[in-house]
Amino acid sequence: MKQINFPAIFIIFGITGDLAKKKLISSLFELSRKDLLPKKFKILGFSHTNLSDQTEDPDKALRNYIGEVLSEKDYNVDSKDVKDFVNSVHYQQGDLTKEKDFEQLKTQINKLEEDFGQCANKLYYFSIPPKFYEPTLDKLCAVGLNEPCSRETGWARVLIEKPFGKDIESSKSLDKKLSQVLQEEQIFRIDHYLKKSMVQNILTFRFSNSIFEPVWNKEYIEQVNINMHEDFGVEDRGSFYDNIGALRDVGKNHCLQMLATIAMDNPKSLEGNTIRSKRADILSNLHCFKKEEVQEKTTRAQYEGYKNIEGVAEDSDTETFFRLETTIENEKWKGVPFVIESGKQLHRKHTTIEVIFKPSKFALCPTNEKWEDKNKIIFTIQPKPGIEIDFVSKKPGFKYELEHKKFNFDLAKDREEIPAAYQKVLYDGLKGDQTMFASTKEIEAAWEFTEPILKSWENGKPELQKYKKGIDPDNIG
Template sequence: MSGEIPSSKFELPTVFVILGVTGDLVKKKILRALYHLYHKNRLPKKFLVYGFSRRDFDDHMLKNYLLEIMKKNNFKEPEKYDFFLDAFHYVKGDFLQIDAYSKLAKTLGNIDGEWRICSNKLFYLAVPPSVYSSIITNLHDSGLTAPCSPEEGWTRVILEKPFGTDLKTAIDLDRQLGKLFKEEQIYRVDHYLAKETVKNILVFRFSNTFLTPAWNNKYIEKIEVKLLEKIDIAGRGAFYDRVGALRDVGQNHMLQLLGLFIMDNPNKFTAEDIKKKRSEALASLQIMKEEEVATSTMRAQYEGYKNEKGVSKNSKSETCFRIETRSNLPHFEGVPLVLESGKSRECDKTEVVVTFRETPLCLYEIENEQKNTFHYHIRPDEKITMKFFAKKPGYKVEIAEHELGFDYKKAYSKDLFVDDYESLLFDIIHGDQTIFVSTKEILSEWRFIEPILKVWHEKNKPEMKSYLKIK
């Protein structure tokens, strides 16, 4: 059949429907990820892509549109572009109207008839969350998500963050999804969980014997999750002012990272066990009362934020925040857990810093505090470093701080690294939900941050600070 991608290792026929195929997510992430999977023969042998959008395109116009993106971004091996794009087709339609969905359902039914098998079907909602509800309803009502056989062919739906704007909307979305899909059919994307260094966190924690006895409140003094960016809101004033930094990166990326660092050993490295322990870790975070929000959080806007296009002159949205909380997990009781993020800051980095307590009986004098730290670098560097103490050369016993390190990029060949979205799509096709977010995790995240946002916005506590914008 025209559109089959040849020379693949896998034999499961699959149709990938991208709703919002002409949007930024496809342009920046999904197209490259699909091409990498194709280039590495990691897609099913029979694999078709149907793009769904409101633009007045046809198959040929869509392929030309995608071809220009590939050329502009220098995708490897241009001689393979046409073979790859031969799998793409187009359906014009309004996300809110069922007619185009019904037409697509008929088309996919014809494909199954030609293939003589009930194909697997992926539906990627690469669209604004405001239309999630309508799309989910139309997918169901048109019969697109109905199983075509009890033995063959699965259906999966993929959604991007944010999953709601508060606890209520998150619950509403979850209920709607729950009525139409089973949990194992729903793939909620937080691309941070697909980063190589993030996927290594549990291996790092639970495969190194020397860490296990020290990973608790007896030895750990503090854990800090930092996500700092040099860029400002970059022309996204209208969006950012509705959201703020805590909703944008705190409620998802940063809490997911924190959960991985404090969760219990899952004992088995299965998606079910890992997600269960991640969920328990997030549910253990103490819900802050008004006075705790006032004393244990900080929020700020960079100077000139209210002059940005699309930002209200009375804006209460933070571009920077710091939150110190605690967990009810017994092994981390009393340990400060810090989340810090900000736009237009002094550096670009995402890292988790674990500070260990000072040695109770130090045999030698030392100028500074004797505290070991683990720095888990995620962006821009991908490495793990540990600060430790050793003797300086010479006659006297003098102590100096040193660093041990492991650098991903230096340790492994560049060809081995997998892009975030490439990893996400591969796992979706193979049904592995390990790096996807569960309902329980999302609701726990909202239960934690919603009281903070409420005090910030309704009580104006603590007062909004300002900081110098880095140029």
């Protein structure tokens, strides 16, 4: 990765929120520390929070807050790197629904550009509740902040977090608003799972090694399992999560994007639109359930104690766990089950994609012995990214006996650091690389698949199950 030299201003809407505190601030600092931000850059935080009293400068108040955030992550706040970074931060208190506050934001941006001595690129990060997406887009457009310095010399881009709507209708409404205010090349729809190193490595594993792709189809693969298990709960996200649920929160985006990546055809190029188009082709060909199939092919459950969380309705039927089995209706994958499973408060935290191969038709086995173990390739996305290949070997010795063995690839081995997903989100936003951001077509196809399931669940079919915290998900359903 190389440094980007044209001046840039990062405008973070929701600078005092949870995502900024946990991910964005430290990710920006890491990019700064690695000299991957422009030499001239500023961070302008926008929030409704009053960080200062009448005697304190708002910029200073935010800088103190940023310092505390970095200190909590064990950075040395007295180091030159941290001090330089903190001094690049400015603050604008405001209301996302008031145009006058966006006029003040524009004035702030103009002042920062005067300090640069030239117009700057602008990267707007929507770290805000989805209900504020459309009002914020309206206000950006109203004051002209959606426009770049010029089409020849600069850009203005919007990075927008999931969820992209609550259903097909709201998703299309948001997409319509985005297209009214911005050009497609300005829109970066974030699914940070696409930025995880192991997810990105799947494409290299499949398409840069000639030994795998010839058997990557229905003739050889029996089943694909996608598991996203978490050992923690909803915690302080009760009011948000209770209106979303597990399928909307991670199933419709993270899990389906992993499915698309593992099943897509060879794009034959690293060109962003080509790769996004191949992912969209898979999502568009997912089998959409009929009412009776939802009952048969899906499971939903809620962990005990969920309703006691602040912000969760007393009669909530929101799922914190789901499992579903679908197929891809194209010639390459027809008939192969893809099982997706995700949940909170399970026995361990891990995310894997397990590709199970059919038994060999002509396996060499000892006389009168039937060997039924199947080859597997397991991609571990987290917590320890890597690839495991299960295979059959002959035991050393005089007898012809078989045993199960594994090849293991550890992505982190001999590497000082693997860049965090949000570092890649921000860096690719700066570069303008949309490859690992979701396209309109992908989002629409994902909603077409998930909405029939959600509607059936809202009608109580299948029935919501209960499960104990710390359970092995094999014991649910």
